[in-house]
Amino acid sequence: MVKLKGFQKLTLTDQALTTWLGAIQAGKPMVETVALQDALHRVLAVDLVAGEDLPRFDKSAVDGYSVKAADLSGATQFKPAILQLTDNQEITEKQAKQIWTGNPIPKGADAVVMLENTKKRESGEIEVWSQLAPGDNVSKKGEDIKKDEVATKAGTRINPYHIALAAALGNNILKVYRKPNIAILATGNELAEVGTKPLGNQIFDSNKIMLQAICQELGAETIDMGIAKDDTDEIAEKIKTALKAADAVITTGGTSVGGYDLVPDAVNQLGKPGVMVHGVALRPAMPTAVAVLEGKPVLILSGNPVAAVIGFEVFGRPMICKLLGLSKTEPRPAVKAVLARKVASALGRKTYIRVKVTSKNGEFTALPVSAKGSGAITTMTTSNGFVIVPENREGISEGETVIVHMFADLEEE
Amino acid sequence: MVKLKGFQKLTLTDQALTTWLGAIQAGKPMVETVALQDALHRVLAVDLVAGEDLPRFDKSAVDGYSVKAADLSGATQFKPAILQLTDNQEITEKQAKQIWTGNPIPKGADAVVMLENTKKRESGEIEVWSQLAPGDNVSKKGEDIKKDEVATKAGTRINPYHIALAAALGNNILKVYRKPNIAILATGNELAEVGTKPLGNQIFDSNKIMLQAICQELGAETIDMGIAKDDTDEIAEKIKTALKAADAVITTGGTSVGGYDLVPDAVNQLGKPGVMVHGVALRPAMPTAVAVLEGKPVLILSGNPVAAVIGFEVFGRPMICKLLGLSKTEPRPAVKAVLARKVASALGRKTYIRVKVTSKNGEFTALPVSAKGSGAITTMTTSNGFVIVPENREGISEGETVIVHMFADLEEE
Numbered sequence: 127m128v129k130l131k132g133f134q135k136l137t138l139t140d141q142a143l144t145t146w147l148g149a150i151q152a153g154k155p156m157v158e159t160v161a162l163q164d165a166l167h168r169v170l171a172v173d174l175v176a177g178e179d180l181p182r183f184d185k186s187a188v189d190g191y192s193v194k195a196a197d198l199s200g201a202t203q204f205k206p207a208i209l210q211l212t213d214n215q216e217i218t219e220k221q222a223k224q225i226w227t228g229n230p231i232p233k234g235a236d237a238v239v240m241l242e243n244t245k246k247r248e249s250g251e252i253e254v255w256s257q258l259a260p261g262d263n264v265s266k267k268g269e270d271i272k273k274d275e276v277a278t279k280a281g282t283r284i285n286p287y288h289i290a291l292a293a294a295l296g297n298n299i300l301k302v303y304r305k306p307n308i309a310i311l312a313t314g315n316e317l318a319e320v321g322t323k324p325l326g327n328q329i330f331d332s333n334k335i336m337l338q339a340i341c342q343e344l345g346a347e348t349i350d351m352g353i354a355k356d357d358t359d360e361i362a363e364k365i366k367t368a369l370k371a372a373d374a375v376i377t378t379g380g381t382s383v384g385g386y387d388l389v390p391d392a393v394n395q396l397g398k399p400g401v402m403v404h405g406v407a408l409r410p411a412m413p414t415a416v417a418v419l420e421g422k423p424v425l426i427l428s429g430n431p432v433a434a435v436i437g438f439e440v441f442g443r444p445m446i447c448k449l450l451g452l453s454k455t456e457p458r459p460a461v462k463a464v465l466a467r468k469v470a471s472a473l474g475r476k477t478y479i480r481v482k483v484t485s486k487n488g489e490f491t492a493l494p495v496s497a498k499g500s501g502a503i504t505t506m507t508t509s510n511g512f513v514i515v516p517e518n519r520e521g522i523s524e525g526e527t528v529i530v531h532m533f534a535d536l537e538e539e
Numbered sequence: 540m541v542k543l544k545g546f547q548k549l550t551l552t553d554q555a556l557t558t559w560l561g562a563i564q565a566g567k568p569m570v571e572t573v574a575l576q577d578a579l580h581r582v583l584a585v586d587l588v589a590g591e592d593l594p595r596f597d598k599s600a601v602d603g604y605s606v607k608a609a610d611l612s613g614a615t616q617f618k619p620a621i622l623q624l625t626d627n628q629e630i631t632e633k634q635a636k637q638i639w640t641g642n643p644i645p646k647g648a649d650a651v652v653m654l655e656n657t658k659k660r661e662s663g664e665i666e667v668w669s670q671l672a673p674g675d676n677v678s679k680k681g682e683d684i685k686k687d688e689v690a691t692k693a694g695t696r697i698n699p700y701h702i703a704l705a706a707a708l709g710n711n712i713l714k715v716y717r718k719p720n721i722a723i724l725a726t727g728n729e730l731a732e733v734g735t736k737p738l739g740n741q742i743f744d745s746n747k748i749m750l751q752a753i754c755q756e757l758g759a760e761t762i763d764m765g766i767a768k769d770d771t772d773e774i775a776e777k778i779k780t781a782l783k784a785a786d787a788v789i790t791t792g793g794t795s796v797g798g799y800d801l802v803p804d805a806v807n808q809l810g811k812p813g814v815m816v817h818g819v820a821l822r823p824a825m826p827t828a829v830a831v832l833e834g835k836p837v838l839i840l841s842g843n844p845v846a847a848v849i850g851f852e853v854f855g856r857p858m859i860c861k862l863l864g865l866s867k868t869e870p871r872p873a874v875k876a877v878l879a880r881k882v883a884s885a886l887g888r889k890t891y892i893r894v895k896v897t898s899k900n901g902e903f904t905a906l907p908v909s910a911k912g913s914g915a916i917t918t919m920t921t922s923n924g925f926v927i928v929p930e931n932r933e934g935i936s937e938g939e940t941v942i943v944h945m946f947a948d949l950e951e952e
Contacts, residue, residue: 162733166752180917183740189795226799227843228729230740241795270915278920285947286756287919290749290844294742294916298734316641320575321711327596327643329707336703339579343699382602382654386639430640431703457948459872460898485873488942502683503707504593506700507691529901534698535870 135405138517139440139476142403142416146441147448149402151421152373155303155451162292165284167345168302169451174278174288176295179268184231188263191222191244191252192235195260206245206253222252231264238263271295281453283345303451308341309368310334311351313361313379313389314429319353332503333378333427333434340438341376344446344456356380362392369396369420373449376442379429381413389426393417401426407517409477411437423449431503436478439512458531461511463490468524471515479522480509483530486539492530510534548818551930552853552889555816555829559854560861562815564834565786568716568864575705578697580758581715582864587691587701589708592681597644601676604635604657605648608671619658619666635665644677651676684708694866696758716864721754722781723747724764726774726793726802727842732766745916746791746840746847753851754789757859757869769793775805782809782833786862789855792842794826802839806830814839820930822890824850836862844916849891852925871944874924876903881937884928892935893922896943899952905943923947 137145157171186192193209197220201207209222216233217223223232231238237258245253271277277295278288284300292300317331318324331353338348351368354361361380368375380388387404394400397419404415404426414437415426423445427434444455463483471477481492495509511530515522522528550558570584599605606622610633614620622635629646630636636645644651650671658666684690690708691701697713705713730744731737744766751761764781767774774793781788793801800817807813810832817828817839827850828839836858840847857868876896884890894905908922924943928935935941 163748163751166755182742189799226795227841228727228742265915270917277917285920286749286752287848287916287947289752290745290916291920293733293745293748294844296733296737296743314641320706320709324709329595329641330709332703332706335576335706336699338576339699339702342579382639386602428640431707435700457951459874459945460949461872461874462901462903488875490875502678503700503704504683504690507698507704532872534700536873538870 136407136412137403137405139406139408142406143441143444146402146416146418146423147444149399149418150423150445150448152449155306155449157301158304159299160302162289162298162300165289165292165300165302166286168284168300169345170278170280170282170284170288170300171303171451172301173276173280174292174295174297174300176271176273176275176277178295179273180270180294181265181267184267185265186225186227186229186231186238186263187265188238188240189226190238190240190263191254192217192225192232192238193222193254193258194219194235195237195258195262198239198254198257201254201257203255206255208251208253211250211252222254236260236264279453281451283452283456305345305347306373306446306449307347307349307371308446309349309351309372309375310337310341311354311361311364311368311375311377313354313356313377315356317353317379333429333431336431337376337378337434337438340442341446344443345450346446356388358388358392358395361389362395365392365419365424366396369422372422374422374445375424376427376438377424378427378434381415381426381428390415390417393419393424393426407475408436408440409472409475411440414441416441432505435506439478458533461490461530461532461536462527463492463530465513465522465524465526465528466491466493468521469494469513469515470521471519473520474517476517477515479513479515480505481511481513481530482509482537483511483532484537484539490536492528510536549820549825550816550818552819552821555819556854556857559815559829559831559836560857562812562831563836563858563861565862568719568862570714571717572712573715575702575711575713578702578705578713578715579699581697581713582758583691583693583695583697583701583713584716584864585714586689586693587705587708587710587713589684589686589688589690591708592686593683593707594678594680597680598678599638599640599642599644599651599676600678601651601653602639603651603653603676604665604667605630605638605645605651606635606667606671607632607648608650608673608675611652611667611670614667614670616668619668621664621666624663624665635667649673649677692866694864696865696869718758718760719786719859719862720760720762720784721859722762722764722785722788723750723754724767724774724777724781724788724790726767726769726790728769730766730792746842746844749844750789750791750847750851753855754859757856758863759859769801771801771805771808774802775808778805778832778837779809782835785835787836787838787858789838789840789851791840791847794828794839794841803828803830806832806837806839820888821849821853822885822888824853827854829854845918848919852891871946874903874943874945874949875940876905876943878926878935878937878939878941879904879906881934882907882926882928883934884932886933887930889930890928892926892928893918894924894926894943895922895950896924896945897950897952903949905941923949
């Protein structure tokens with residue numbers, strides 16, 4: 127059996143990730159205070175504890191009349207209970223007081239009858255057509271959350287509903303983690319910055335601006351380190367500079383399974399442990415390398431756009447979630463779908479298949495997007511999710527149900 | 540049969556939405572030009588057309604050697620083909636030239652053999668262990684996208700991969716739609732702004748800041764119109780001011796099914812058509828009203844936090860997607876899950892059930908989140924999706940498969 131060069135050194139994806147994340151020496155991120163209206167999508171740094179009961183008092187859950195439930199005993203639409211309307215602060219026997227959703231329950235009342243189950247008489251009385259139990263249609267003090275309970279846990283990404291809850295509890299500021307700074311460096315003599323005139327066979331770099339956008343989408347800040355030539359010293363110099371300002375460095379290009387390893391070499395010049403894994407049993411993204419310098423993560427991605435996307439997906443997302451202070455790696459939305467065409471994969475490699483999921487009459491179908499080489503960035507704009515084929519599978523058959531990790535909207539047919 | 544007050548006037552949800560959106564007189568939003576790195580999540584205003592082929596030349600899809608495929612006829616690992624390495628610009632018969640992913644294919648070559656299927660001899664020759672067909676491992680000029688093809692359609696929300704594609708095609712600016720301005724007004728004597736000291740039975744307003752966050756999450760700008768007292772004139776005055784600056788107005792509170800209709804009354808004072816639908820067969824969010832003033836949408840939401848969320852979900856999202864210039868209302872990620880407990884709903888009402896979806900061994904389960912009154916905002920922070928029960932169903936049984944519209948991460952167990 128011929129020994130295939132490069133391949134014998136591939137590390138299993140999960141093992142590479144665990145080794146790498148374990149070696150990052152970043153502690154918890156710094157904490158900063160932001161106004162509540164600026165907290166959207168930030169990560170809560172300290173448990174948000176309810177400073178008081180919510181609601182702060184018993185209140186009506188509906189529009190209607192506050193009553194004593196006992197006064198409605200036996201009431202039906204054929205034999206209504208008759209109550210006297212009052213405007214007093216307190217209601218007494220056989221009285222009712224108009225009340226709107228959210229209003230405090232007046233003294234003496236223990237239930238609220240809905241407007242639509244009543245009829246107002248000209249005499250200043252109301253007919254009530256249904257019985258109630260004490261507490262019916264009343265939101266009890268502390269029913270939503272009690273004083274000293276944790277409203278939202280530290281490590282949570284703040285969504286609009288967390289903001290509403292914080293506001294309802296009277297918090298107009300929140301403690302959140304500082305956003306991590308991610309420095310991004312493209313490498314390659316063949317690359318021109320978009321907006322410049324490319325020379326000869328140069329191509330426009332698209333990886334750096336794409337990775338900036340992905341990092342920003344996750345809630346990180348980015349630092350543009352430009353494009354380095356294919357020169358170990360230049361690359362090393364730029365990474366060294368990046369490490370001064372950034373919490374992590376991501377590079378593209380200058381790494382392969384075969385031997386063109388300018389970036390791993392540059393990283394290894396800069397310190398220990400340097401490159402921890404180079405060559406991952408992952409398709410497409412085998413040339414990915416992961417490193418640690420000065421305790422900070424350095425992610426070395428392929429220059430191939432789709433391989434860079436997958437390498438980031440597998441290594442970059444968990445790394446950034448950790449630096450954000452999230453309690454766990456944020457999952458992509460997952461849907462189950464029927465695979466519309468068989469896909470191939472190699473035993474021993476974790477394989478990411480790009481698919482387009484469509485929904486028709488509630489049935490979800492995942493159509494693999496043909497990739498002519500993993501360089502075709504259009505396969506990322508025409509697909510909306512990944513199917514992950516594990517190492518112990520050799521492809522997936524047509525008609526099998528798969529889990530798709532969605533990165534764009536599902537298409538309705 | 541007793542006629543229930545208020546209920547007889549409820550409009551079906553879809554009909555209310557269609558009527559309302561149809562009456563909005565906003566044309567296409569204004570167009571503005573942004574730098575590519577600022578285009579994330581904006582909406583493309585003009586089709587992005589490829590100005591050139593991508594790739595611009597035939598290039599290698601792998602690391603290896605460019606060859607003439609015919610020279611490898613019959614090659615196996617037991618009977619390798621032997622090729623002479625060259626550094627020339629052009630390769631001739633029985634020659635090979637080292638090439639890295641993305642490099643242009645040299646003249647004379649028509650395929651690339653992967654590094655791992657070769658062995659370099661000290662003599663300056665390589666052994667090749669496999670046959671190739673012409674075109675193998677070559678990314679052909681224009682294979683990703685051809686000149687003059689539409690790369691991304693107008694009306695698309697720009698994600699990081701659209702940015703990458705635009706960059707690869709040499710675009711460093713994009714034409715996008717101007718962000719709409721949404722004015723948000725809370726109403727109610729009982730409300731205090733978060734950050735102030737509440738008086739007596741006042742509660743903190745949480746709806747306004749929540750709706751600001753939801754609108755911002757969708758990509759709109761927001762204008763904070765503060766809190767209006769329960770006074771038709773004050774409410775009308777604030778809405779009038781809001782209409783001068785904003786593309787749409789959203790209010791909370793001051794609307795009911797029963798008769799406490801300060802906001803609808805205020806809107807109707809301001810012009811035609813005013814309120815188009817008031818009272819929707821939707822739970823929870825029946826008191827929602829939709830209006831049009833000066834051709835602009837006015838969305839009148841309940842003061843009840845969860846009813847406000849659902850009213851926004853049903854009416855606000857489509858309205859904002861339209862104002863953003865999106866080609867369609869952006870769907871929430873949808874998953875299929877097994878309902879873990881039966882839920883009740885009333886015939887004739889579209890009902891939104893909050894559920895928490897968990898995934899265990901690839902099986903998705905949706906557990907309804909108990910709501911003690913729709914005022915409990917914690918039900919929005921502990922759930923992660925909605926199940927929509929249509930008007931023609933009376934509840935859903937335990938064990939039925941449902942589609943869940945996700946607004947937060949799925950929980951893995």
